[in-house]
Amino acid sequence: MPESSRLATDIAAILRRERHVQRLTQRQLADRAGVSQSAVARIERGERVPAIPLVERLFAALGRQLAVTVEQLDSHLDAEMDALAGRSPADRLDELGLDRLLDRLGELPHLLTGSTAALLQGAPVPVDAVEIAVRWRDSARFTAWLTVAYGQRWNARWGEFGGLYLEPEEPGEHHWMTRYGEIRAQMCDEFPEAIEVRHGERSYRVVPLVAVELTDPRAAALLRRHRQRAVDGRTPDIGPTARTGR
Structure with a gap:
């Protein structure tokens, strides 16, 4: 078994989600299951597939059990994209809270990038966070904004937010x-070329899809899958309304 896999990542994500739903800390879940907090942390980091008896024990402590099935490779992404293709961009942007967050960013210079930029340009890709490009010379302003916004940084070691310095210069995602x-x-040192896209009454400055694919491996993989599905006739191709500009 490889050191990390989609199965390990999926188990980690589901365990974190169920624990958060029940408002438990890793320590509280560990106490319920009779295991160490470090064992819970290791599983939630998703670094490798954990022992199945341990996973079953943790889910049982949450009143849950695992269900095992098989599916075509990466079919979960196809199913998610199919579901997203049937939703309006306005609904997805509202669910993401994009406008509210951008309004709060105020005068901080930024561009929208990653999967967020892809969504705004018509791609039905999953988006779980607002993604922005920020210049290093604006790092102090960004840190000040994060402080005011009660930011907590993702701690990959513990699989939770918190416990790390906010500053982008400090180690961490x-x-x-x-x-x-x-x-x-x-x-980034300098912003890439930007385009402007419009949804409803609002315009957004975004990184073009070509640049997204060159700079964001996570979004690039989703965009390649989306385009291949368009070639195969399984999903409509991307067709944003956009104009170039700095």
Whole structure:
């Protein structure tokens, strides 16, 4: 078994979600299951597939049990994209809380990038956080905003938000939870060429899809899958209304 796999990642995500739903800390879940807090943390980091008896024990402590099935490779992504393709961009943007977060960013210079930029340009890709590009020279302003927004940084070691310095210069993923929602940052020396897209009464400055695919492996993989599905006739191709500009 490889050191990490989608199965390990899925188990980690489901365990975190169920624990958060029940408002339990890792320590509280560990006490319920009669295991160590470090064991819970290891599983939630998703670094490797854990022992099945341990996983069953943790889910039982949450009143849950695992169900095992098989499916076509990565078919979960196809199913998710099919579901997203049937939803309006306005609904998805509202669910993401994009406008509220952008309004709170105020004068902080930024561009929308990653899967958020792809969504705004018509791609039905999953988006779980607002993704922005921020220049390194604006790092101090970004840190000040995160402080005001009660930001907590993603701690990959513990599989939770918190316990790390907010500053982007400090080690750790550029991923924070704030009072306005989750935000990921792609730190850069200079902004790439931007385009402007419009939804409803609002315009958004975004990184073009070509640049997204070159700079964001996570979003690039989803976009390649989306385009292949369009070639195969399984989903409509991307067709944003956009104009170029700085």
